[in-house]
Amino acid sequence: MEHTADPCPLYPLMLRLAGRRCVVIGGGSVAARKVTSLLASGAEVTVVSPRLTPELGRLAHEGRIGCREREYESADVEGALLVFAATDRPSVNERVAEDARRAGALINMAHDPEGSDFANPGSARKGMVQVAVYAGGASPTLTRRLTAKLAGQVDDGLADLAARLSSARRAARARIVAPERRHELLRRYAGDCWQAYELGKEAPAWPEWLERRCPGALGPSGMAAVPGREESPDTDAVPGREEQPGTNGTLVIEGPPGAGAEAGGKVPRG
Structure with missing residues (x-):
């Protein structure tokens, strides 16, 4: 089988997000997964959505995330380093992407990897050692399986x-x-x-x-x-x-x- 590759592969790096502003647009399960990873990295997270999952509601109530329970506005992405468009409306996600780039932020669109500036790889960590896996957006299942396999090597x-x-x-x-x-x-x-x-x-x-x-x-x-x-x-x-x-x-x-x-x-x- 011929293996085709993206002519411009993503540039791998590890970001220090402690104290950096990150914005998640959307309040569903996908947004909740993004928020969990961001908080684990010490980011200052703001969620914008008229509706929140119970988990996101709890985090907002505890003061662990900022929350704007309303529809998205262009000013929401100002000052952010990373912006995540995770709504179930493609038109809103595209608008978020345009606003984020205009504001100098990097954008990740949960349902449009090719239209994103960066991807969230699968990762496994033990102490200071962390491995990240990215399968080019081909299959979340493949990414999870590869991550689980490599996690066994990080002892x-x-x-x-x-x-x-x-x-x-x-x-x-x-x-x-x-x-x-x-x-x-x-x-x-x-x-x-x-x-x-x-x-x-x-x-x-x-x-x-x-x-x-x-x-x-x-x-x-x-x-x-x-x-x-x-x-x-x-x-x-x-x-x-x-x-x-x-x-x-x-x-x-x-x-x-x-x-x-x-x-x-x-x-x-x-």
């Missing part, structure tokens, strides 16, 4: 790994001034942590790893001693070729297969 161990690497990054920023040196050490640490995860072992803590793998990397003051390669060679590395820069900005570790997150032993950036 507690992966969430713990992400938290550990995040903590190491903060510590490294505070103590290692030279960016190249810091990035190099974090890449190596991420590689070792990933290998431990793949083997079902506990990943090493950053301070202990730094002392064991890179003795002398930090001077008495706690800052990076001398930029350069000060680490002792690994016992399982090829002498003189422990590491070499990859062509795509990753670091290639010479070692046994499976030591990195990518094929070829490439380790993700720290």
Whole structure:
């Protein structure tokens, strides 16, 4: 079967919505699902609809969302970052889209993916790790099935790994001034942590790893001693070729297969 692709695929990104104004036009079940996701991301949500589902009515009563229980007006989208047109009237949704774009907002039309500026993918989250799935609007069922399948891969161990690497990054920023040196050490640490995860072992803590793998990397003051390669060679590395820069900005570790997150032993950036 020939697989056709959208000539202009969507640009994937993760948005920080905390404190940002988002407007949902419509008060039905579709609107309620949009509102639930927006609230989980910390957005300031306003719903505009003459009728609300019990769930939306409860959220409005609790003060968790702003609510305008009336028909849509053009001024409702002013100042919004994201606007969702989720009414059961196509003419209203199209008007909302025109007003939103005129106001500089991005529009999502629940029943018209091709006419939208962005899509809401299926997502699964565990701790800091979040995966998103989009099937090009071909089938909500396919998106749900793919999301459920990937959710099984995002386990507690992966969430713990992400938290550990995040903590190491903060510590490294505070103590290692030279960016190249810091990035190099974090890449190596991420590689070792990933290998431990793949083997079902506990990943090493950053301070202990730094002392064991890179003795002398930090001077008495706690800052990076001398930029350069000060680490002792690994016992399982090829002498003189422990590491070499990859062509795509990753670091290639010479070692046994499976030591990195990518094929070829490439380790993700720290």
